[in-house]
Amino acid sequence: MDGRQWRSTIAAAQAGDRQALDDLVAGWLPLVYNVVGRALNGHADVDDVVQETMLRAVDNLGSLRDPDSFRSWLMAIAMRQIRDRARRRSPQQLDESAAREATDFAELTVLRLQLEGQRREVAEAVRWLDDEDRQLLSLWWLEVAGELTRRELAAAVGISRQHAAVRVQRMKERLETSRGIVRALDGACPGLRELTGRWDGRPDSVWRKRLARHIRGCAYCGDARDSVVPAERLLVGIALVPLPVGFTLSLALGGKTAAAATSVGWSAKMLGVLTKPAVAVTASATIVAGGAYVVTTPHTPPPRVAVTPTAASTHRQPSPTAPPAPSPSATKERTELYGSVVDAVDKAPDPDTPPAALPHRPASGLTSSAGAHATMNHRGDSVTFSGQGYVLVRWQISPQYRAGSLVMPSWTGLKGKLFHVASGGGRRMDDRTSGTDTTATGMGSAATGFDVLPSGTQQMWQNEYFYLDGSVTLTQNERGADYGLNVFPTTREAIEKDIGTGPDDGVIRYGLVRDTGKDDTPVPQYVTRARPADPATVAQRSRV
Incomplete structure (x- = not known):
């Protein structure tokens, strides 16, 4: 996330642009959440510190002179709030509240990103670091992932680059010691088992030193049978932890x-x-x-948006209390308002159930800025379609190259209407793909790690079909998880053939028709009529 790419958005927000301020908060909240979450190790105060950080950033946005320095400026605010929170609480309060925490940020990182092997080891080693080291690691983690520069890290901490280099090196040494402790505790050393018999299970600096001393003098614990990958290489493959539901x-x-x-x-x-x-x-x-x-x-008043509850039905469910019966004309206007239904998280349909008939829509033809076939493998790749017809977006997800949080592609500059009409390709990407590896799906496996969708994002299928009447630009926003898109115009006949292929023909499941033939057909997520400077900032809940 490069602050310079946000220059125009920041300037617009400073000038009072509501949408720009909205985009700014939405775009940077996950980064702040991860920095604070790791620095406080998932303490109950994380929500409050994140809230206060964002509030202060918005409150003082007008004082920011150079938009290019926004990222380091925001990180400095976050670090100040973290330190202020520590000063406000007594050691007794910190110990008592820490004891009440059921799930720390290291555990959340492992669970939400489904980490295995040495990546899991690094995430869990964070527990053993002191508060000051954890704060520094929360920034260094972003540095090795390319989200922060060393200059910005130093500025956020309030020290020189030379001092930052020394601090980072010392923190890395303690992190490696902590990784060794995590490995040893997973082992079966009798001496270590006897030593930890007096331990209450809560990591702290005293027990870190005791366990490290044992490991250095123990042939069993010190035997690294597997080569140890440097933390820098492992952290690159661990994306931002998605914001929790709620x-x-x-x-x-x-x-x-x-x-x-x-x-x-x-x-x-x-x-x-x-x-x-x-x-x-x-x-x-x-x-x-x-x-x-x-x-x-x-x-x-804001536009009414009804969320589609399941994949099998894109119609809104009736309200629990029946309203007065409206006139037929009013009912038609309300149920067929374009944009009234937006894609949402849905359940996988029965794999053996054939799809409904795909309604007929006029298709005079589409023009594509990328020719007959657009291959989009890199961040910023885009294609613009104009006209009237169907578009196929075929997903290629590659957790074996880089697993983590997946930043969804977005549709921008919409003129006219865009619908999500069907899903196919013989499988949802979260379907199992191996008869031998029970963990393997199209989203990853225990061996490679898993790609994780943003909370609230609808699970994609191998092939997703859209209908356009107008013009729109689709942009690949890859950050974190590695993925590619193959995008090109298609026909109704080709869609029907794809979604009508079932398990008897060797695929996992039949496809799914989402098109109702009317304007209450769902609109895809991440669509806007605006043209933001960074397409990755488009809101999940489309408002068109």
């Missing part, structure tokens, strides 16, 4: 539970920020699931 909901409520909503919460604070000269608008602010917030004027 994370932004706690922000909207201004605390951990709905009870906190009675006090001045995040939304109210944001409204106060937005009325300041740096970002002056007259508006109300509401947190949304993508990690950003939507700003709406008091007299303009």
